[in-house]
Amino acid sequence: MIRIGNASGFYGDRFSAMREMLTGGPLDVLTGDYLAELTMLILGRDRLKDPGRGYAKTFLRQLEDNLGLAKDKGVTIVTNAGGLNPAGLADALRELADRLGLDVRVAHVEGDDLLPRAGELDLGEPLTANAYLGAWGIADCLKAGADVVVTGRVTDASVIVGPAAAHFGWARDDYDALAGAVAAGHVIECGAQATGGNYAFFTEHSFGVPGFPIAEIHADGSSVITKHDGTGGVVSTGTVTAQLLYEIAGPRYAGPDVTARFDTLRLDDDGPDRVRISGVRGEAPPPTLKVCLNRLGGFRNEVTFVLTGLDIEAKAALVREQLEAGLGQRPPREVRWTLGRTDHTDADTQEAASALLHCAVKDPDPTIAGRAFSGAAIELALASYPGFHVTAPPSDASPYGVYTEAYVDAARVPHVAVLPDGTRVDIAKAGRTLALSAVDEPELPEPLPDGPVRRAPLGLVAGARSGDKGGNANVGVWVRSEAAWRWLAHTLTVTELKRLLPETSGLEVRRFVFGNLRALNFVVEGLLGEGVAAQARFDPQAKALGEWLRGRHVDIPEELW
Structure with missing residues (x-):
């Protein structure tokens, strides 16, 4: 297997996490996710002031203290902290290594920045325009012996998928293995949210400050989500379920390398603070890449x-x-x-x-x-x-x-791995693609028989996690027993969600069923207006939308208490 840890879920996450992960136990690769829709806007404004910036400066400061430690322990570092200027960050890292007297091989991935071609690609006149690249540029950098790989805008899971693909020698069409790594990457890329952070049932645990997560990925793409021994927090099927539902839509989770079927995966306890993810099926990726666009709105x-x-x-x-x-x-x-x-x-x-x-x-x-x-x-x-x-x-x-998204033909987006020796390698496009299509809603379980009920908050039996995707919000809701699933699947309809959350009543709401997780996911179109940077509502990223839902009162069968 390959042990991949994560030390950052956003630009501003716990500064000490990198050292904690490097000293807390064995790792092969340490990753960090520093980019989000809002972060790209922040970096875009930085670049306006100084064209040499546009990357996450926090990451560079972290490596001042930890680059030698990572080198001593043989831990490779892969991060998207390059933001809008991965080449600039790579140069800064080489200067840092020279100053520290370290022999460190630095590589980077570029091609995602489409701003110079915005007019040609009909993207308007944005402040930033970045396509979501995949994992293969990272994999080529690692196979060329890089100790540190920095990228621009890749999908959040790609910093995990790339090291796994390089380690196991996966082919471009090893879709099931790739999909498994995507699922693992989606779980750990938000840091402590996989280890008890922001967890609906936090009162059931006494865990202090959560540690950061690790994915032990195997050759078939299956994985175990865990954390270093002795660190705070908890890893359970509940914390992993919550993170799998975070900021997704339907069962097909599309990326530039593979479309992962989240309705096929299985979660199993694998011991204390260990949850196994297996059975993930993958499909060919779609023919287009998503592009993150930011413009100044006023x-x-x-x-x-x-x-x-x-x-x-x-x-x-x-x-x-x-x-x-x-x-x-x-x-x-x-x-x-x-x-x-x-x-x-x-x-x-x-x-x-x-x-x-x-x-x-x-x-x-x-x-x-x-x-x-x-x-x-x-x-x-x-x-x-x-x-x-x-x-x-x-x-x-x-x-x-103002954030918007666009889609461009993947063949029109360059993907370049710049290896430690400066060699530039063009990453081939996907050999086969498959347009996204809706998944037929699965057959629902038999409803619970009628019986006595009590009026109480939904959250007594259901967990939830919510988040943002541009102007849309999603809220995933799950339960922890088969009886509760039989009740939830038939009770929490779109109509009922709109009744419980009146702010959504005039908006389009889509429901997706994940029977394998005993979960429902709702996507609320337009709730967040023009996105988080536009501050359209009281909770601009919909982080607490799920907790509002859990606080609403419904009639709950007494047998579920």
Whole structure:
């Protein structure tokens, strides 16, 4: 097998994780995922200020302390921290190695950056335009003896799939093995979310700060998800199920190298903090590559009014009327109000007696979203509702980004491995492709017979994990017994989800069934507007959407208690 650990799930994750993983136990490869849709926008703005930047500077600082340790332990490092400038990061790593007196072979993968060809590819005029490349460039770098491989925008799982493919010598059409590695990669690429972080049933465990995950991948693509002995957190079929459902859509999980069928995989306990993933089937990849596009959308600002005590609705109506009048003949292009009724009757603290009225504005003109809005809000301080105050004064307008996705013919996207000796290798396109198609919904289990029920939160029997994909949100819901699955599969329909989560009622919602995981996945189209960078709602990445759902009350059969 090959032991692949992960030390970063996002740009800003635990800085010490790299050393913890290198010193905590045996590893062959250490990976790090630093990129997300929002991160690409951040790096794009960095590149505007300095064309030599555009990569994750945190990774370089981590290696100042850990590059020699990794070399001593024989651990290869593979990461997408190259962002928009993998060649620049590779050069910086060589300079670092020279300064530290280390003989380290550095390679990188490029070709994903399509910004110079945006017009040719009908991608508009974005700030960033990056195709999701696959694992084969990484594999070629490793086979050429690289100690460190940095990439730009590859799929999150590719930093795991590439080392496995190189280690076992998989062919391009070893779809089942590749799909198994994709499943393992999808589980560990978000770091501690696989080891108990953000876990619905966290109260059942006492685990402190979770350690980071490891995938022990075997030649057939099966794997065991685990962590270093003695580290915090927990690895269970529940934590692995939660992460498998994270930010996906249907059973076909498409990538540039293989489409993995998540409806075929099986999870089994393999001992304490060990979960085996097996049986994953793979299909040829689709003929197109997904492209992440970011553009600057304009400028935004916000203020939160605190409404305390009596007449909350009337106070909200008054300040809204006053502020909108104060914005004059040229109000911001978008003005969005939300009232959070966090207040309690007869509260014993002032905070518990208060509600929060949030106003967010967007406009192409920074003056309209900035000084004009801020002034209109603060001028009301002595002229509005009783008890007027705000959580913080509004500031100058800040730029916001808009994420969209596009798809281009894979044959039009270069994929280049730049080996440690500088040799450039063009990575061949997939020899066979298969257009994505919907999976027929499987036959549902027999429903539970009618019996007594109790009104209680859904989360007493069901776990959930939710997240974002551009403007869409997904929420995966799973249960832990066959009886609960027989109930959930027939109870939590699209109609019921919309009833429980009224914010979704006017949107298209799709449901996917994963009987092998006793799980349902819902994709809510457009809930997040123009994506996380545009801050369209209270929870802009839908991270707590699943917890809201678990908190809603439903009629639960008594036999499930």
